[in-house]
Amino acid sequence: LDNLRDRGITTFATTHYSDLKLYAHNTPGVRNASVEFDVETLSPTYELSIGLPGRSNALTIARRLGVNPVIVEQAEATVRPDTLQADKLLDDIRRAKQDALEIAERARARERQGQLLEADLRHQLAQIEQARRAVIGETRDLMQAELEEARKEIEQLRRQARSTPFGATAGAHEEFLTRAEKELSRRKDAVESVNQRVVVPGNAEEQVAGPIEIGDLVWVASLQASGEVLAVYDASGEADVQLGNFRLKLPIKRLELRQKAVKEAPAAAVKIQSSGPGPSPGMELDLRGERVEEGLDRLERYLNDAYRVRLPFIRIIHGHGTGAMKSAVRDVLKRHPLVGSMRAGEGNEGGDGVTMVKLVSS
Incomplete structure (x- = not known):
């Protein structure tokens, strides 16, 4: 074998000798290999294991073929103890290898399942995001229509008030219309707030500077979805984000701040103060x-x-x-x-x- 190796001749050699298996393990340019054998069916599995020597199954096969047990036991007694230990070690290695292969396959299966779940989640979030934008758009259009109608009614009332003889009632009307216009302006600001809450993906220039806080609107690029920050955990560098129907804990570094929390001022009560007859x-x-x-x-x-x-x-x-x-x-x-x-x-x-x-x- 050394001569063949030195001459660079590719050689396949079969053996039952443990010394040759050890030779292959310790000699550069030589490797052990084996074909698995099913002792239950007494047939090879044709599964090639590179790097592991095979063990001798002669006595096991003899016992399964019905050879006199006394003869088999006498044969086993003549086998060197180190050979038996080596065979047992090989069996343990094969079992460990098989367990490792099964664990790796389960890990790959879980990874594939995770990828499918992530793809499904992305799809659901995309649908939710599309529906959310549609609802916000409809709400914005409705609010704008109502604002326009209210503006026209206020202008009509102002014209009526101007045609009314001056007095306490006319003054009350004028004060009411002034306050109503202020309320209309406040509601217009609310419509603008709705416009701002439609977070859309874009370039880095669209990001807002500042720390991420509760109530902020953020963009999650990895999921292609926007959401609202529900909680911030400074210790772990994570935040809870509401993405549609999903509440996810995500690393803050993966969140792009797009809109700071809108702090709505309480609506002021509108009352008309008038003097004289006919108070409001x-x-x-x-x-x-x-x-x-x-x-x-x-x-x-x-x-x-x-x-x-x-x-x-x-x-x-x-x-x-x-x-x-x-x-x-x-x-x-x-x-x-x-x-x-x-x-x-x-x-x-x-x-x-x-x-x-x-x-x-x-």
Whole structure:
């Protein structure tokens, strides 16, 4: 074998001798190899193992073929102990190798499953992001339409006020219209805020400088989705981000700040102060804590007073409670001749504990 190796001749040699297996292990340019053998079926598996020598299965095969056990045992007794130990070591190595292969295959399977889940998550987030932008766009368009309608109504009321003889009522109208225009401006700013909350992917120039804080809008490039920061963990350098229906903990370094948290100022109450006859009843009526019958009496008087001074919009506060006052108030408003339209309050108006009313024009 040394001669063949020195001459550079590729040689395949088969052997059962342990000394030759050791020779192959210790000699440069020589390697062990073996073909696996299934002792249960007494047939080779044709699986080639490079680097591992095979073990002799002669005695195992003899026993399975029915050779007299006494003869097999006598043969085993003549085998050198170091050979038996080497065979046992080879068996242990093969089992360890097989276990390692199975572990590696399971790891690859988990990796493939993770890639599929990530792809599915990306797809879902993309759909959610598309739907979110569509909803925000529709909301923005609706708010802009309502603002335009309110602006036209305010301008019409201002023209009516100018044609009214000057007096306490005309002055009250002028003050109301001024305050209403301020409220209209505030709502216009709210529409702009909605526009800003539509976060779209873009270049690095679109990023906003500053630390990431709760309420900020961020872009997650790896998932191609935008979301809102719910929590920040400085110790671990991570943050909880709401991406559609998913709440994910992500490294802060993977988040691109696109919009700082919008801090909404509370809406100021709009009231009309006037002197002389015909005072304004104010822009809102608070019925919380009242009995239903007493509350409905106050509501009737308030509607008449508000219509008398030509208030276009009013706010009825009934709260939630048992729901009796809310139901009674809305039943009255639905059929009242002075009410043009009504709706439940939005989040910044008091929610369902408030009913917003638009009175008919006089």
